[in-house]
Amino acid sequence: MKISLIGGGSWGTTLAQVLTDNGHETLVYDINESAVNKINHGEHPFFSNHIEGIKATTNLKEALAFSDYLVLAVPTKFMRQSLKEINLNADRKLHFINVSKGIEPETLKRVSEIVDEEINPEWLGAYAVLTGPSHAEEVIERKLTVLTAASFTPWFAKSVQSLFSNQKYLRIYTSDDLIGCEVGGAIKNAIAIVSGMMTGYGLGENARAALITRGILEIVRVVVYMGGKKETAFGLTGIGDLIVTASSLNSRNFNAGLRIGQGIPVDQVLNESKMVVEGVRAIAAAKDLCRSSNIELPIIEVAYDVIFNHMTVEDAITILLTRELKAETIE
Ligand SMILES: NC(=O)C1=CN([C@@H]2O[C@H](COP(=O)(O)OP(=O)(O)OC[C@H]3O[C@@H](n4cnc5c(N)ncnc54)[C@H](OP(=O)(O)O)[C@@H]3O)[C@@H](O)[C@H]2O)C=CC1
Ligand SMILES: O=C(CO)COP(=O)(O)O
Numbered sequence: 629m630k631i632s633l634i635g636g637g638s639w640g641t642t643l644a645q646v647l648t649d650n651g652h653e654t655l656v657y658d659i660n661e662s663a664v665n666k667i668n669h670g671e672h673p674f675f676s677n678h679i680e681g682i683k684a685t686t687n688l689k690e691a692l693a694f695s696d697y698l699v700l701a702v703p704t705k706f707m708r709q710s711l712k713e714i715n716l717n718a719d720r721k722l723h724f725i726n727v728s729k730g731i732e733p734e735t736l737k738r739v740s741e742i743v744d745e746e747i748n749p750e751w752l753g754a755y756a757v758l759t760g761p762s763h764a765e766e767v768i769e770r771k772l773t774v775l776t777a778a779s780f781t782p783w784f785a786k787s788v789q790s791l792f793s794n795q796k797y798l799r800i801y802t803s804d805d806l807i808g809c810e811v812g813g814a815i816k817n818a819i820a821i822v823s824g825m826m827t828g829y830g831l832g833e834n835a836r837a838a839l840i841t842r843g844i845l846e847i848v849r850v851v852v853y854m855g856g857k858k859e860t861a862f863g864l865t866g867i868g869d870l871i872v873t874a875s876s877l878n879s880r881n882f883n884a885g886l887r888i889g890q891g892i893p894v895d896q897v898l899n900e901s902k903m904v905v906e907g908v909r910a911i912a913a914a915k916d917l918c919r920s921s922n923i924e925l926p927i928i929e930v931a932y933d934v935i936f937n938h939m940t941v942e943d944a945i946t947i948l949l950t951r952e953l954k955a956e957t958i959e
Pocket of ligand 2: 873
């Protein structure tokens with residue numbers, strides 16, 4: 629099959645390589661000319677790995693003409709603008725596979741909702757999210773990875789499953805819980821930043837285990853509040869993704885948190901990050917959910933104060949430790 633990828637960053641280019649490995653033809657669209665040139669010369673724009681068989685363009689019309697299947701791989705901050713441009717240039721029904729992880733803080737919308745808002749119904753085909761524990765750094769080296777393709781449209785979840793699965797290093801499960809998968813992928817980034825902060829501050833593995841355990845409960849609460857299934861948060865797209873993101877130096881979110889925990893100012897950390905740190909916007913979105921509902925998200929609330937209100941990591945930890953003592957609840 630032919631597949632176009634919108635966004636040729638670390639993840640988009642890596643997934644283009646997966647699809648090419650699986651025998652498909654790919655065309656990557658990116659606004660960054662230097663990234664496009666690198667891809668066309670067999671270089672990954674973000675890693676030292678050689679890539680092969682992938683073409684790239686800065687011409688959106690060319691990418692839209694190439695295929696009816698679009699992989700959306702731009703950071704969620706640019707997603708709405710990107711979709712507006714796709715909508716302006718579309719001339720037939722397109723099917724969307726979103727691989728970006730985030731919730732729009734201004735609207736609290738998931739990517740599928742943004743797609744619904746920005747793409748004219750005439751051009752809007754099926755939609756799926758492909759998500760789970762997956763650092764591009766490992767996938768590009770063909771290291772074993774397992775993901776979930778979720779859609780309200782069963783044939784499309786299966787189609788995404790067969791496009792991306794291979795018997796060498798990538799296995800895809802399907803799910804019908806689109807909301808749970810999208811929300812889990814977004815909110816785990818918030819907890820991952822906190823994990824980095826704790827490590828940077830000098831806390832150890834006991835603290836990280838506690839954070840992952842209590843953090844998944846905050847993810848469950850947001851998933852359920854937004855209409856997803858609790859069980860989904862205990863699968864690949866929730867706890868699975870949280871484990872990898874909250875404990876890996878490959879994680880952009882963990883690394884950003886790590887530097888904040890070491891005392892580097894938040895603005896400097898974010899400005900210096902070459903790749904996108906989605907968790908900052910996830911923290912803002914989840915904090916807003918806290919304000920407008922009665923869900924309790926104590927970890928995310930202190931993370932918000934560290935990122936947006938200059939609270940120190942030391943004070944954030946004190947706030948968590950001095951909360952009222954109570955029985956352990958698992959929901
Ligand atoms: N990296 C990973 O391991 C994984 C990432 N993800 C998710 O994938 C998404 C993308 O992340 P990632 O690839 O790491 O991000 P990167 O920062 O590596 O790359 C994003 C790319 O998108 C380009 N871009 C920005 N705006 C547009 C636009 N309007 N149209 C086309 N291209 C655009 C950027 O160009 P420029 O540099 O000029 O801004 C850049 O080349 C995120 O939501 C992330 O959470 C999910 C799983 C794994
Ligand atoms: O979502 C991701 C891994 O599944 C990528 O985000 P991080 O780079 O922060 O881990």
